[in-house]
Amino acid sequence: MNITQYTSEFKYNLKLATPVMLGMLGHTFVAFVDNIMVGQLGTAELAAVSLGNSFMFIAMSIGIGFSTAITPIIAEADSSNNLQQARSGYKSGLFLCTTLGILLFLLVFFSKPFMYLMQQPEEVVALAIPYLDLVAFSLIPLIIFQAIKQFSDGMSMTRYPMYATLLANIVNVVLNYLLIFGKFGFPEMGIVGAAYGTLVSRFVMVIYLWVLLRYKERSAQIVKNIKFFVLDSLMIKKIINLGSLSGMQMFFEVAIFTAAIWLSGLLGKNPQAANQIALNLSSMTFMVAMGLSVASMIRVGNQKGLQNYKELRRIAFSIFLLGALLATLFAIFFFIFHKSLPNIYMDLNDTKNYIDNMEVVSIAADLLLVAAFFQISDSIQVVFLGALRGLQDVKVPTILTFISYWCVGFPVSYFLGKEDMYGSFGIWLGLLAGLTTASVLLYIRFNTLTLKLIEEKKELVLES
Template structure:
């Protein structure tokens, strides 16, 4: 959970520290990060394909197969990092045409340009992280993200506000801190794994003759639909940022505060989802489908308990949490109302994230991609637009639409998992 949360904490820390500069600066980082997070979602979703394949090879005791999957996966995530950086550079002009306040866009551009370059080290790190997660060795990625966030905080203090010999760079300083911390993550991960005996066989350098088209295809076949799943959800939340921006900088800043807090708890659920992917992948390798269902539903119950606590916390602390980002009373008032809705959708957001992880462990990704598209864009986005714009409910209407989308996703994915696992058990019983 901490390893998954680490990526988001870098952006969250940026928002908290930049928020002290003013609502316009906070809205600028919101705009830059919202577009950047689309690229992260595609890249991370693609890298998630490595984990169930490694977990399956680990349960089979096939280290050679695991090594080839890891190294092919690392090559693909590096290529994805370059591709996502290129995409972010190419789509930069779109920031001028999203009906956002002009002063926000002017501040967002330099922040966005620097953070976009951090996509490359971030994706290389993801290759290492998903590999170690698949081996159930999750602590190393956790240590790397903790180190990265410490570096980011120190650099933010120095570069945002100007301390000692460092100039006051404000939001550009936050972007530089993010870039350096993500580079440090990769070096930390590589050094740690290089000195652990358990990883020696996996880190043996791959030769060109060992590159196999079928392994690349298998990772891409799993990774592409998973990237789409992430894109559909993050795209919806990005659309909510852009819709909120049409109501002004204060509305956008409020939306960003609530979104950052909700996304933080979502990344906790993603961490439980990774655990579900690993354990379901293990049982898939062993073909023990009864135990697979028991493990999966245990994960669903675990995330329900965790997200229920977050739900209560959001509702009880709705007037306190926004103060972490700003002291502007208008922004705090709007953000407080949004946190009530965020409290309601904690349960469905967490459950759908973990069910997706379990389905990924089963290597079932195509149908879930269709289901998430229906939930987010056929059901959810029209509700966001209708309530927020047509009925003029503003950010609150947008967030009711998000609640509708996440609840629909959770129900559809649960039905899919239940159907698929029951079918696997019946098929095995029919052949034994």
């Protein structure tokens, strides 16, 4: 095997994926800043943000997962210069994501009473509800942004969503500082201030990207002068078929991490706060893998449009190799710095809450050891999932993700995560088991499917 046939693609893969990575990291950086600033207020406030965001993660996973159906459709249309398909895909995707964003907001808004039934710490629930009211509304601009972003990614214009996200981060950091702590005459609003920062920054993000694409020559001919309510029923059906299953795939993965938040809450506010720290840090490295997954989806979608399945397979494996190498570096980083990274989040000079803060830091350090081990599994599963979406293969991967996370991962988390077993550490061992199972099953699916497509094309050529 000539390794250079894979490494020769690294430069272009990174060129395509890096803006997506930075954009994805931007989303996570919003949570990172929120967590650091809120962590200065106390462990109950940090646990409240964790609990509130657990509802958001579920809704976001459905919305973001659904929107990924737009990218392979646009990538296929772009590679075959089908302007009509690109316009129809953009308009239909934008309409569906706007509708879905409104529905998800209503779902989260009216699900707040469930917090009282989940045996979570009472002081945490009381803080989480007003925070969730505002953050839930931000789902509408977020899912609209995702529709426009996935279109932009499908056109291989991955830089522009990154610019929008970076701008939104600046707005979020400034508003957080002003409103959480009440600086420069602004009211001191605590974690509700963080919610306002998130809400405003997401509106800025969607408006900026929409305006930007209207004035770029390559995208203007597609996004300008669309009749929003005049829809192509076939394209609507296609996006729903792909998007509903893609949304379920992301939901199954995100839901097990959400279950980890709730299981941690049963152990108390300190384990829940520690879980939030480890989850936030591992989410940042996961966004790098997500960037590669989007690159995989775009490039595989392009090759599918050209029906060049051998090249498709080579490109996908080059992205997989790059992802595995980067994941190994992150694993080493977490292993070396697992004790010091949690210190960023807590005020260790706070004598009043010193014991609580130290317990949070100690638990989070142990969880980062598990996070170090699942870096590689996480990278492999998400890159192959992106490649399968590029092939518009969603039914079997949806079943495989369900088996991995809910037939393997969750039972392990639930059993080992009890207080008389391994507690928080046991919960994260379940996450490791689920991600590892997913990486193996999705690799097998991609490998089998692409070999089958190559064989079928070979037979067609011989017949003709």
